[in-house]
Amino acid sequence: MNSLGKNFVFTSFGESHGRAVGGVLDGVPAGVRIDVDMIREALDRRAGRVAPSLEDGCAYSLEFKGEGISPRAKREKDEVEWLSGVLDGVTLGTPIAFIIRNADARSQDYDWLKHNYRPGHADQTYQDKYGIRDHRGGGRASARETASRVVAGAIAQQLLAEKKIQISARLVQVGTETNPDKFAQYIADIQKEGDSIGGVVECTITGLPVGVGEPIFDKLQSHLAYAMMSINACKGFEYGSGFSNVALKGSEMYLSNDSQLVSGGIAGGISDGNPIVFRCVFKPTASNRKTLESLHSTLNSSPNSPLASSPKVGRHDACVAVRAVAVVEAMAALVVQDFILAENQ
């Protein structure tokens, strides 16, 4: 299903090459002025239209490399149309519905996908499950769907900011590289090779009061993991000591001065007043030149695939983790705001 949350509920809809993507956000308090510029900025970060600064840890966006804003990012310029829930820029307490229309895509580019499945994509499972799919660019499985999440998440972030709760994510690893200063070059090299690479996004939540999280099945980490795992290409979630510290002994962890190392700001599923720190790993996209050329040549050798000769290698991100940063923030904000509403914080 396509809704998230209990008291603060986000519903997402829209195929990547249909009329529009959009969402409904229910449970937004009345009387809040919406900062539309902040939402636009979040959308631009997600789309790779602004150059992320080194400061915010999201060190690099492919779209900018050498050539400024790419034609594709320009074409996709996300215009939010507000359908309900807002009057003169102020929330009414009623559901906020919004859409972002999809630009007319040259859908013939996708014709070859009618009869072929891309490796590493959800083409086949969608076809198997539904017996039908919108083959044009991934449908619901496309990263375009995350634009709706970013709009909703930005509104959640605005509500949280009023309570001094801040959520910020950044890229902390690309392939084997952990020095942010070197991410840009690393990714550029990968792209030149026609390849792609994974990365790790870290997110910090500050200002969260003690007591957020409901044992035993509404633990804070459970909901964060749930939300992160719904992001395309996310293959893992960890908080506090995570996987990385599996070799540390108990005495090393608990007797160190860095108790945050273990807890990540959560104990027993409940926030302990320290910053929450968690990380998500994103796999490399399968839509890189090398993979597609390989697929291409396989398809060409099959006499039953007349369309096989035309797979276009579109522009694709060499490291999707870069653009995922904005989505991680958005999802974390939706989760935290839902807790805040439920717990009267």
Next chain:
Amino acid sequence: MNSLGKNFVFTSFGESHGRAVGGVLDGVPAGVRIDVDMIREALDRRAGRVAPSLEDGCAYSLEFKGEGISPRAKREKDEVEWLSGVLDGVTLGTPIAFIIRNADARSQDYDWLKHNYRPGHADQTYQDKYGIRDHRGGGRASARETASRVVAGAIAQQLLAEKKIQISARLVQVGTETNPDKFAQYIADIQKEGDSIGGVVECTITGLPVGVGEPIFDKLQSHLAYAMMSINACKGFEYGSGFSNVALKGSEMYLSNDSQLVSGGIAGGISDGNPIVFRCVFKPTASNRKTLESLHSTLNSSPNSPLASSPKVGRHDACVAVRAVAVVEAMAALVVQDFILAENQ
């Protein structure tokens, strides 16, 4: 809150040193004969009362080391009392309620916890959140609560087995050790030191048909992550390529012959017909001798803590991941059965 699932709903209740722990399982089809022996066996694995075989990958249980069944495991022998939902061993389609009574604990052992918080436990966040807590052994945050999950999960496993869906978990890493043959000695050494160590549990789901999982917010991996993160001491979840393969390039992943490496049996949130493989990491317990002795000496130096002189170092698992194996299986079974019901599979 303490319920999990939408169409197959498990509700857990009970403090570790209250009258009983127990659960209610709603949505169990009628007319199914319950295999009580299988449930007892799962409970024994969770409690460390049976020696896990090397074969099932859960290579070692502390309680057995050298001395057979420990007095504590014996005392805690879990007797399930079935309160409803079952008539003459067969399910009625109505909610199955069960309890496992807690043995009388020498609660004076816990008196010192009334006024002290253990590091690495949820003592403080519970106190902060609720303003009150059952200090006797952790209350709801105790691992004892997982006994209820194991009962419910075992029932789910029985239902899944009828559809040829098998769930099995095993220990795949202890500290730095990844050779199962060496886990027993590794853990014994840690215990002798009075220390504790983390571990990784891997779980495989076979026989799952194509099509299980509901994009975009009921993806299969989202629900698995959600359920796993609710287990005590679990600090991370990954599936398919996970964190471990962040250094692999796209071409290496997708052009390898092991496509399972990346997907873990899920694409776009939907099962692809291959085995599902995921891993969870468990931190070392903080209740080891070294940590507690350190706490002890800190407390003794505080003039305001008259009870501080009595912290007893109880028997604790040197590697909680060992006993977590049964809980991982149980939680996975609950998640999968909930999907199966919803999707009419």
Next chain:
Amino acid sequence: MNSLGKNFVFTSFGESHGRAVGGVLDGVPAGVRIDVDMIREALDRRAGRVAPSLEDGCAYSLEFKGEGISPRAKREKDEVEWLSGVLDGVTLGTPIAFIIRNADARSQDYDWLKHNYRPGHADQTYQDKYGIRDHRGGGRASARETASRVVAGAIAQQLLAEKKIQISARLVQVGTETNPDKFAQYIADIQKEGDSIGGVVECTITGLPVGVGEPIFDKLQSHLAYAMMSINACKGFEYGSGFSNVALKGSEMYLSNDSQLVSGGIAGGISDGNPIVFRCVFKPTASNRKTLESLHSTLNSSPNSPLASSPKVGRHDACVAVRAVAVVEAMAALVVQDFILAENQ
């Protein structure tokens, strides 16, 4: 909140005088061809744009009386724009989002409502609850919101029709009148007086298999009552023997040949294979000429209400139960389809 259902989820949004009203319908199976004409017809019935026939029991629509389609109904002609979930007229299994744009209203007609509350409307409770409201014609509390429900309900009815489940509602009482042949004249007389009157709508569900309904808190009648009570102006729900037969003794009920009289097709919360029959009562609208003139004169006597002199008496339905017929059908269809999905029927 603004969502209904568990496995078949309808989310409604939109203020009556905002950009649009609309909805998202999640859980629609893939591969179903949508009958757009049937949806338009349902919308026309709700809007009073088609003359209901005596046959379907909905004997009269105010808008037609003597003068054909009213200017207001014409202006409001509901055009559905499909945003997602449908490709070439066939469902994709993804959420179906749709909107119906609102015509530009002469919003100055509503200016006097900024500072005044209409009796019998939700103006005051919305203002009290949210501290803000869309005063233009009722916002979310307006009957216009039900257009979204009718679209979603019509899709549900199409899905149910494939399983031979039919839902049909009709007007069975207007004021004291229970003879459908006389409804038209009765309502016309009330309208001439500048007054309004209540009515009773009866709904029958046929073709429902035995076994639909989940004791004890998802009984079929519970969900039907829940859905009906959400309709504007609905003040009561009954099924089977209901309120009307409170004077019958048990022997008279159960030993009669009409066992349906009592059960209404449901026993213990579960459908028994007979037609389901339930009734809803709708109060008269408060926006009739008599009530508003009275309000007008009260306001005029208050020196602090400069806007009070301008309350316009718009065209209003003398009997809202007439147009409620289409909404009752829609809500019943949403409820039943949700059960059907959950129960694999």
Next chain:
Amino acid sequence: MNSLGKNFVFTSFGESHGRAVGGVLDGVPAGVRIDVDMIREALDRRAGRVAPSLEDGCAYSLEFKGEGISPRAKREKDEVEWLSGVLDGVTLGTPIAFIIRNADARSQDYDWLKHNYRPGHADQTYQDKYGIRDHRGGGRASARETASRVVAGAIAQQLLAEKKIQISARLVQVGTETNPDKFAQYIADIQKEGDSIGGVVECTITGLPVGVGEPIFDKLQSHLAYAMMSINACKGFEYGSGFSNVALKGSEMYLSNDSQLVSGGIAGGISDGNPIVFRCVFKPTASNRKTLESLHSTLNSSPNSPLASSPKVGRHDACVAVRAVAVVEAMAALVVQDFILAENQ
């Protein structure tokens, strides 16, 4: 399913002649002292063990007529065992689980029901739905199940009382009789005839602040109707003007001085600060002597029903609405407390 509520969740379990009935109440704030006497009193009212006073409107209990406490009511004396969530009489903020053990029933009394269905009961639909049922006295469909609701509801009432919210229900009609002074004689006469009769229970909620209720699908009246319709034998719900005033014109309703007549304390789904008033109708029980004797003679004439000769006519309430009063209060309290938690009131 068997859970009710979103933030304050009650789960019910237990068959009438199984080990126990019971429940789990999740979302109870920590630190509240439970008044066990008040719970016992509510259970006694439900069971007909205390003579309801004329004052509280529940004018009569069959069990008392002429003979004091009946043997059956005595035998069924409900002892609540608290399993979790309470320490030294004070809530812990964790789920409260409780059971009421069933007395050993002479189950041979029910043997004839193995192969026969009682008219007006859920015997057949349960059998059809589940393919199995606990034939001993109705299983989950038995009124005994409502004991769990009364325990949970009494706790909710205690929480509401702290906020000065009072819920009280009373019998306002028995058959054609609306004078409470005459209810006792009326019911006694019906009982002597070996017959049964329906009744209407009215419930008033006072002290509820303005603003409780969430349009458009979590309206206050929707949740009240939902909960009431889940009570055995309840065939209808109305609030405010309801069914009874369908003949009143708008001008008569809104220009009267009794605006409560229409609204029942709710406008647009939101409490308006006035007392909430609603009514439920309960059908006569089918288990009266006349109905069963008729069934008996039918069964005896069938050669294939060897067990047919033994249907015992147990003691049954001539008017189940009497005992329903306590259940209506309990369900209303559960609904209101769930809203109060969600709305931070």
